[in-house]
Amino acid sequence: MDRNQSPWPDPDDIVSSEIDPDTGALHIHHSNGDITIDPSGGQSDDDDPSKESDPNIALELDDSQLATIAADLIDGIEADEASCATWRSNVASYIELMGLGVKPNGSAQGASGGAYSTVMHPMLADAIIRSQATAAAELLPAGGPVKMSSDDDDAYLGGIESGDDEAEALEKDFNHYLTAVETSFGPDTERMLLWRSTTGAGFKKVYKSPLRNRPVSECVVPQDLIVADGAVNLETARRITHEIMMRPSVLKRMQILGVYRDVDLMTSNQKQNAIDDKVAQTQGTTKSSRVEDEDHQIWECYCELDIEGFEHKVKGKPSGLPLPWRVTIHVESKQILEIRSNVLETEDDNALPVAREVFVLFPYIPGFGFWPIGLGALLGNSTKALTEAWRVLLDAGMFANFPGFFYLQTDARQLHNNFRIPPGGAVPIRPGSGPQDIRQLLMSAPYKDPSATFIQFAGQVADAGSKLGASGEVQVGEGRADAPVGTTLAMIEQATKVEAAAHKRAHMAQAKEFQLLKRLFKEDPEALWRDNPKANITDKATVLRALENAEIVPRSDPNTPSHLHRVMKLMGIKQLTAGNPAWNPTAVDEMIMEEGLGLSPQQIQSLKAPPQPPQAPVQPPVDPLKLANAQLAPQKLAFDKQKLIADLNDKAAERKSKENLKVLQLAIDTAIHPEGESAAEGILQQFHTIGPMQ
Secondary structure: OEOOOOOOOOHHHEEEEEEOOOOOOEEEEEOOOOEEEEOOOOOOHHHOOOOOOOOOHHHOOOHHHHHHHHHHHHHHHHHHHHHOHHHHHHHHHHHHHOOOOOOOOOOOOOOOOOOOOOOOOOHHHHHHHHHHHHHHHHHOOOOOOEEEEOOOHHHHHOOOOOOHHHHHHHHHHHHHHHHHHOOOHHHHHHHHHHHHHHHOEEEEEEEEEOOOOEEEEEEEOHHHEEEOOOOOOOOOOOEEEEEEEEOHHHHHHHHHOOOOOOOOOOOOOOOOOHHHHHHHHHHOOOOOOOHHHOOEEEEEEEEEEOOOOOOOEEOOEEOOOOEEEEEEEEOOOOEEEEEEEOEOOOOOOOOOOOEOOOEEEEEOEOOOOOOOEOHHHHHHHHHHHHHHHHHHHHHHHHHHHOOOEEEOOOOOOOOOOOOOOOOOOOOOOOOOOOOOOHHHOEEEOOOOOOOHHHHHHHHHHHHHHHHHOOOOOOOOOOOOOOOOHHHHHHHHHHHOHHHHHHHHHHHHHHHHHHHHHHHHHHHOHHHHOOOOOOOOOOOHHHHHHHHHHOEEEEOOOOOOOOHHHHHHHHHHHHHHHOOOOOOOHHHHHHHHHHHHOOOOHHHHHHHOOOOOOOOOOOOOOOOHHHHHHHHHHHHHHHHHHHHHHHHHHHHHHHHHHHHHHHHHHHHHHHHHOHHHHHHHHHHHHHHHOOOOOO
16 A cells, blocks of 8 residues: 555554565555555655755855855955954954963163063963953853753742653753763863953854764854954844864865865965964964965855845745855855855744844953953053063162173273173273273163152052952951951952953853753754763653753852852851741751852761760759758648647637636626525536646
8 A cells, every 4th residue: 555545554553564675665564454565665755864954055056156155255254354453463462461471581781772571460361360260160060051940930940840850851961961972062161261351252153063963062262253344243243254274174074964065175375363373372383384284264154145046035026135144165265165044943934034143252341342341451551561560670670680881991902891790700801091990990870779659559550450350359358257248248249340240241141052052952852862871851852842841041140250259148148047046057057068168968968967866854953942942841840730739729728718717707706696606616626627738
């Protein structure tokens, strides 16, 4: 059954499949006994490797069209290159002022009239190296530069939700790709940061490498990027040209892969600009003179062209709108190697074409035009002034130890006038027919030592330059040991404002770099796990879903430009939570150890003391007053008993006295009345028989 005559079979109904070795057709066996024959071998038209999604239209244009496009672009690129000649010259002087090369001192005699010393003040080099190291530490953390973020709090910022596992797996695979697969990412970023600190402009090129067959982000040195005159930024430049010096073997590989046209090319004569010459001089290298070592000069130009036959159309008619293209030209041969579309694909088919972004600018300080401002421009003049001051001081010391002099010319023949006398040595001179006093024959040159005001002024220039370049020493340990963290943070912020602002710009630029990489991974998801045998995600649909839902952002904190800031913020949290029962002190200490000291959770756990066995409850201390009362309780009880008995006896005696009084009164009454005598005697007898209570 032919595939073109019936619907494609249901995958669940397939029992087995095989390729016919003679015809190359695909035979599919179904559960009901039917056989489907696919003459294409199972490949649809979309899977045909001969049909590129991004074709090289230079293969379809005639030679006259290619020659016209090449001549026009070369003329424009040469004009763009000439417009930035002064900028390149300035950058070459910045590299010179860094003083990276060791130069021999001048003539001891000073015959040339110049300074003897050739020392360079290290202020500019110190500021550049500090800036590059600080930025690299923040943008390239050891755990990887990428983290996942999302506006969907329920799916990605909460606990372990349905999407959180995918985001975490994508983060691990992305960091593994940048640190273990694309190993040039870290070194290229550090190199870019060095150029950024020096010139103010660091560039990264984000594209899919045809040789490595994966997305890459490479450093482009500023002198190799030619930007059209009058451009404000990369997005609005009419032309962006990347100058590439390509080895013949690499160029041949590109032709074999079909990336470039297979045409005859001549070897280029490498021309170096002022920056390349200064870099070579600093490194102590010279260009090889071997013809076999000559590289090809390639211009990869991102521009807008209205090419006949490939015009932008509105309602089926050419609109005259130039489209974004990538045109690669071999400069020496003036041959176009490729012309490919550089239009960013969007879901809206009616939208006007927009150029795909390839280059990312990491600015140090935005300039008045396209080129940003770097430490070379900020500290160049100060470094020159300090360099001259150092040379004056060193030359003054040299002349003080080996002073120049004047001598009286006589008729006597003097063999030489080099009178540098070694310690303990002597040099004879011939006075001739003149005075015999040697003090009248020689006079030292009236050299003057540098004044204290000059030395103080040089120190003020150094302090001002260090503050401007954010390379001054911050005295955070001076004064009180218990100084508030807020005060210390304010001191650090005042001393590093320039570097803090530059770090925020680098953070935003790296976020854009990751977005361009994310777009490339959407176009080729398999690149994320192709060279990673232990990848967490190896499914195309899962990768695309994770890339769509999660935002890939830098791990660096835009508000924390250095490790010093981070540590001081953590100590501020420690001070605020100390002694407050509402906060967990153990959690605060663990955060400080992990984020400030860089300890892993396993290392933090190993530092904790083992749990102690339960102890008997400690009895509270006894109140001495209560203890004394308890000891006196029995005596008090006996005393109270005796007192009670005494009280009862007193009451009984009182009652008896009252009864006696009544008896006496009765006896008196009886005496007065004799008829009651017998009754009185009975009462008295009863009274005498009753005794007191015991």
